[in-house]
Amino acid sequence: MSGTTVGESLHQLMHAYKRALRQAYAEAELPLTVSHIRTLKAIRRQAPCTAQHIAHHTQRDKAQITRLLRDLLDADIIVRTPHPDDRRSQMLSLTAHGQAVLARVDTCERQVHARLSSGMAPADLEAFLRLSRLMISNLN
Template identity: 45%
Template sequence: MPESTIGETLHTLLHAYKRALRQAYHQAEIPLAISHIRTLKGINAIANCTPLALSSRTKRDKGQVTRLIKDLLADQLIEKHPHPGDKRSNILHLTPAGHQMITRIKEIEEIAASRMAIGLTPDEIADFNRLANIMSANLAE
């Protein structure tokens, strides 16, 4: 019988990874909360990003997304433009400062992922990714 369950192991890994990221963001003087970082990454990832698409991707309600967008607009990391096909919506874009922030965030995340994989072979990393994807899909059903 294993010493810990899959859930306990995953919980420990997630908290260690999140802690490493928070520390790295702090050391890099990135002043954004994790929710703001996820929102910024979502805007970067979605072509012609609308608040509704962002809400769907981040699994946050529209009110939360609206507050996060407002903060990122105030920090001049994003800008919004009227949606050409829907007068009630806007398209969100990263500003040059937003692109720089995304670059810094990606660098930090790559360093954390490399630290996490120390001592693992490429095959072990591929196995982990494959198994984690299967587990995620099992829970999504």
């Protein structure tokens, strides 16, 4: 199999997956982009955390993260609190509303993952995960 075939397959998979997620989010009336959701997940994983941490974790630049955080703050999905050790920085965490939004996101993602893996044996899924991690590692 040529690298072009692998690359094209990965490209098609990525776009089909994103399209399915966007459709599931829309059907659940979640007005968030995939970037907003990745940001929320980073906050959930490390809360409380800083914008700098999120930028590093999501591999986005600080300006992009600042815009995403502003949207999430305006929607009362996250909250800022003073950093205990650095007056220039603020800590970010989810509000109760933000936790509820992420619970809905999790439900959508479980549905998409069920569709994605339909008809696949657990061993095939495990092999896919192993190979995709290796490919990511090779490129990083």
